[in-house]
Amino acid sequence: MRLSIDVLLDYFVDDSAEVLLQIEAAAMADQRLEQQDLRVYCDNPLRAMSGEEGIGQRTWARASGSFQAEYRAVVAIDRAPVDLSSLPPTAMAELPAEAIPYLLPSRYCESDHFEGFVQSEFAGLEGGALASAIGDWVRENLTYASGSSSGVTTAMMTFADRRGVCRDYAHLLVTLARAGGIPARCVSAYAPGVDPPDFHAVAELWLAGGWHLIDATGMAKCGEIARVAVGRDATDIAFMTVFGTATMYRQVVKVTRLDDAVRNGGVG
Template sequence: MSLSIHASLDYWFEQPTDVLLQIEAAAIPEQVIDAAHIDITPTEHFARVASHDMIGERIWMRVQGQLLVDYRATVRIERVLDNCLNLPLVAPHQLPGETVQYLWSSRYCPSDQFETFVATEFGGTEGGAKIVAMRDWIAGHFAYVPGVSTSETTALDTFVKRQGVCRDYAHVMITFARAAGIPARIASVYALGVEPPDFHAVAEVFVGGEWHLVDATGMAKERDMAKIGIGRDAADVAFLTAFGTAVMNSQSVEVTAA
């Protein structure tokens, strides 16, 4: 599968502001960047730095006035696709070192508060089967409702409201998995099938010795996603972080099959 991606941003900064941008598809073994180009209005400072766990890149900028960003890419997805249902659990003592940090609670994913619920609700399954059960439980108990969550909403808040958007679904999925002793992290992606079209967030879980993307909203399939970056939760994968006041004039995302 190849994806054609077009993302554009239009922001205004009244004062000189440091900005961290992360919107480019990551150049990693599971996906090949066949073509890519990014146009950014002139900035006072521009520097590329590695993203979380060296997956993808971020761009540091110092800007004032209007910031226009236009990103276009064609990405060929070549990741190994397995049915999560059949993948075994990796025992904690056998986990690779880089997965360990994704076993613990984080700012938006208080997994230590869900251990009893997860053990009761999903105790009869293991490994990939448990992940599928969690995904289906979330899909069956939550409603996709834009505007009901904010940048402060945690997985616990979403669990109570039973409403949210993609990042909220991902946070709950991650929280459930960690509460069951399965490493889980968030992935920002470009994906086919997202409505309305936008930057998308999904969970990524470590089962069967590999990382697998899981979208509890049901909108996107693992074969149809191009990964931008990963992290502990949404705080690590924001597409634009402004260290000051920013005004969004417009932004758009378009993903089609190439």
Template sequence: MQLSIHAHLEYAFADPTDLLLQLEAAPLPEQSVENATLELTPCEHTARVPAHDGIGERLWLRAHGRLQVDYRATVVIHRILADCSTLARIEPHRLPGETVQYLFASRYCPSDQFESFVHATFGELSGGAQVIAMRDWIHDHLSYVPGSSNAATTAADTFIARHGICRDYAHLLITFARAAGVPARFASVYADGVEPPDFHAVAEVFLGGEWHLLDATGMAREGAMAKIGVGRDAADVAFLTAFGEATMITQAVQVVSVE
């Protein structure tokens, strides 16, 4: 699978503002990045730093006035796919150290508040079969409504409202999985078939000794996602974080897949 990616952003900053940008597909064993270009309006400061878990990079910028960002790349997906429903849950005492942080509640994923619900609803299942049942429950019980949530919306808010956007679906699946003792993290991806076209968010769960991408919205397939970065929740993987006032002028994402 090959993905052709084009992302274009234009923002305005009334004052000199520090920005953290993360929108480039990450070079990984599971995906190779080819013909990548990143064009930026000249900034006062530009520096690359490693992103969360060393997956991808973040770009520090100091911008003033109008900023244009244009990113293009071709990503070839080499990901080995598995039937998650057949995979086992790794007992906590056997988990690799780097996965442990993804067992705990985080800003948008209050998993400690969902342990009783998860046990009552999914307790008869285990491992991958349990996580797939969680994904399907979210898909069946939530409505995808663009603009229905904001930067303060948590998985608990989404659970009550029963609607949201991709990040809300991902946060709720992560919350359920962690409540069942399965490490789960937030993944920012490019994916074909996302409506409306935009940066996409999915969950990534640790089953059978490996990480696996799951999209509760049903819009993206694991074998057709290009990973940008990962984190505990959306706060760790925002495509643009402004440490000051920012005005969006335009934003467009286009992803085309070639089998």
């Protein structure tokens, strides 16, 4: 699967502030960057560094007044579908160092408050069978509602409200997985078919020696997701963090399946 990605961020930054961007698709074994171009319009030099776990790239900019960023890329994804329910459990003592932090509670994923619920709701399940059941539960018990949450909404609040956006679905899935002893992290991503079109958030769970993507909203297939960044929760994967105040004028995220675009006469 090949994806065309086109992003525009158009903001006004009050006074002067540091801006941290995470909008570039990550170069990884299962997703190859065929083309990539990031342009940031500001008066100060940029500074780039690796993202969490060495995945993706963070870019620092200092902005004052008008601030724009444009990103375009073509990403080839080579990721075979996996039947999660068939994957065996991994004993905690056998987990690699990289997975252990993702067993622990974090700011938006209060997994220590959900252990009793997971034990009762998913009794007898472990490993991939538990992961698959949790993904199904989140998908079936939440309602996707734009504007129903905010930047302070936690997994516990989403669990109580039973509605949210992709970030909330990812937070709750990650939280329940951690409560069940499965390392889980949040992933910012690009994917076609996301409605409304925007930066997308999914979950990634450690099973059978590797990370496996799950989109609890059901909008994105595993083989059509291009990772941008990974982290404990939305704090680590935000596409743009302003250390000050800013006003959004315009934000556009367009992700197109190139094969579909060719059949329909080209990329518009």
